[in-house]
Amino acid sequence: MKSKKIKTIILLGALIASLTSFGFSKRLSKTKKENTNKVVKKSSTLNQNKNISTNENDNSQNLSERPKLSISKEELNRVAKRIFQNEAAGKKNDLVVWNSGENFPSLGIGHFIWYKKGEKGKFEESFPPLVEFYKSKNIELPKIIKDNKFAPWKSREEFLKLKQNNNPEITELINFLYNTQDTQIEFIFNRLEDSLEKMLKVAKNKENVKKQFYRVANSPNGLYPLIDYVNFKGEGILPSETYNGQGWGLLQVLENMKGSQTGRAALEEFSQSAKSVLERRVKNSGAKNEQRWLRGWLNRCETYNN
Template identity: 45%
Template structure:
């Protein structure tokens, strides 16, 4: 198993700080269109807050892990920042103190929320460094979870994307955006939508980035079709597709 992802991990690590800073700005534009207020958000129809440039998920305090369909990434980011000896605001060191979108929005101008936004604004570099480590950590999990007969197909498609000018951005952003695709709860009717599913679904012919974007479009359209009707996920699909198109745009 190990040889299959060692080369991939090394390739993911070969990104300098200037490149990561550019990627961080692109992710910030994708999630927030550059608006600082968006660094602390709670989207309509969701049962969690979305924090930072990557809209890292933060469930209300007391929600059991079994009830968390999506990977909760904000606490992991905060633990990583504490390990980097950053002066994390006290409000982020505990569980999410708001138990509903309404209470969260009512607190948007509270001093503690403003301090948290300022902290997230000042440490965008740390957030994208965390995202980079998250991508690297995801690779062995994705390879392990892939069907035995499809591992080489997945690995080949990863390499095809990684060597392209916008490839590392596409991989890092998609993992942050829609996850690894290995968590059983991140499925609708048994079908996932993470990076693993996109790489497995990719055509091996032609332009790699075009194939990646087309595969992601198919995977996300399938997610919407299979989603619970009450979530009304169709409202997000055009925005998701617009985001995918940024992977094609040259620097």
């Protein structure tokens, strides 16, 4: 009898232990499953965050547009000679000038603007960025540039008197600019490469501006008009460079173009559009007497389709 009781107690103990173990195992399995789900959800969240980050980067890349334009050194040098001819009639002495009716001197093959200290001009100042470009290439600068952040002459009259008397600093500056034409044209070419991204940020019809830019660029000799015009009249993105709210830069020329053919047709339309934009500028200029410049400007535009 006693033996049966012992056996019964042992069996009951084993049964209870088995049931307890089963319940614990079930709870443990459930806990593991919940933890696994949490890990999966967390991992999924991380992946979603990665996708968001990637998409943001993709969008920023889509908004930027800096073209990789290809041009040989020989062709770029030919463009430099044409710009030198356009701006200074190919005359070495006219690499440093101060034109009548302007409040700034113009320097180099691109007649880059250099303002006096405190001078607020309507047009974008381009000579200081050129100086920085020289410095980036470790090119030794002439004394007058080393010593002056701003144009050092107080007036056009003072400048002309010094130049006529063969001022040694001005002579050194002229020689320097004549001997570094290759650096200046590289600077202008870089400006063109930077221009498309700037124009697309403010253009109303971005697709057309982009299309017309590449349409001209991909035409034979098409880089010359783009390089020359962006140096000649700028990108056309500054509010200060407008009359009656209308600009005259490269952006406005491209916006006026509607064609699709490359080659001769593209260059002719670019030339005509540039003329139209410049004629509008003169019309909007009012009493500023810009009519005197128009004939030369239009002749310059004629070179774009040659």
